Structure formats: C-alpha cells, structure tokens
Amino acid sequence: EIVMTQSPATLSVSQGERATLSCRASQSINSNLAWYQQKPGQAPRLLIYAASTRATGIPARFSGSGSGTEFTLTISSLQSEDFAVYYCQQYHNWPPLTFGGGTKVEIK
C-alpha cells in the first residue's frame, strides 16, 4: 500500500497571501495524484487530478505540481472561501486508493 504524507498539518495564512501545501508518496506514483478541498460539514471536492490538471470549475488560483514522490498544491492568493482542509490522494497503484492525512488552511 502506498502511504501518502501531507505537510504541514496546519497552515496559517492571511487572506490574499500564497499558500503552499505538500504531499509526499512512499514510492513513486508518477503523476497519478489528486487534490481535494473539504469544508466543514461538506464532502470533499475534486480540485486537481493528474497532479496538475484543474477539475471543471476550479479557479485558476489553484495549481498543482510535482511528479514521482513529491507534490505541491499552491493557492496563489487565498480567498475567504479557500480556508478548508486539503487532501491528496494517489491512484497509481490501486486498489487500495489512499489519501494523505490532510492539511488545514486556517486564517492567520
């Protein structure tokens, strides 16, 4: 099973600033990585797949990068609606499909 590790666990950022979230895979997953956003009381929402492709309707301020074992989700200028928990998920070697533990982006 591929283990996904996200850092930091919590990221404090001011509105309008840039946020950089990291995700590491326990072995190479090429670009087979997705990112999700989850707000309190809601289901996760797909943001990014194939490491860097934005899902339908996702604003351009969200971008993904990386391949192999190291990946990054960048939010270029945080808006109030972006404060949430973000999860990465690998789909390179599955089943099982596995998620990272999440990064909470909170208001500084």
Added chain:
Amino acid sequence: QVQLQESGPGLVKPSQTLSLTCTVSGGSIRSGGYYWSWIRQHPGKGLEWIGYTYYSGSTYYNPSLKSRVMISLDASKKQFSLRLSSVTAADTAVYYCARNLRHNGWFDPWGQGILVIVSS
C-alpha cells in the same frame, strides 16, 4: 450531471451490520467507464477508501476491512450499497459514496455523506 445521495440508519448497535445505500441520479450506473466507491471519514480525521463495485458486479475491498465488507449494485434501481458487519465504535464515521473512473482513480462526484454512529 451525476449526483449521488447516501441513505440509511444513522445509528447502529455494536456487533450489528451497518447498511447504507447510494442512489445515483443524472447519469447511468451501468456505464462501463466507472467504479462506484464507498469512503469513510472518522470524526475529525482523514479519509479511508472502503471499496468499490462495478456494474458487472465485480468488487474490490480495502484489505483492512475486507473480512467485514460487502458492496453490491442494483442497476435497475440505480443504487449501490454498503454492508459492514460486526461493527464497533471504531466504525463511527461519515460514510460517503463516490464515483471514480475505471482507469483513473480520482473521485468525482461525491455524495453529501451520512453520519453513522455505532452505539448501544
């Protein structure tokens, strides 16, 4: 666009079987291009994939839950279901259904989720 909706009891007694159903609307559950998955999230914790089913009836389960899980599909009702046996308090979680592509494992869309509490 495809929408998914979970339904079932919100309270289950220890040692009993948890049973949930996901109803698919706005699209076909018979499409050969998709797997239909269950995912859970323990309170305040991360996401755990439980397993998936395919319209042909094939299934695959997370090894960590395999001995207690069964996922089935009823295409005529456009539903797929989760059964988790011998539940304990550790199975208290929000349970989500979701769709993923057969050849790409990201999940989209998701149902809204249903909280299931295991308690006597």
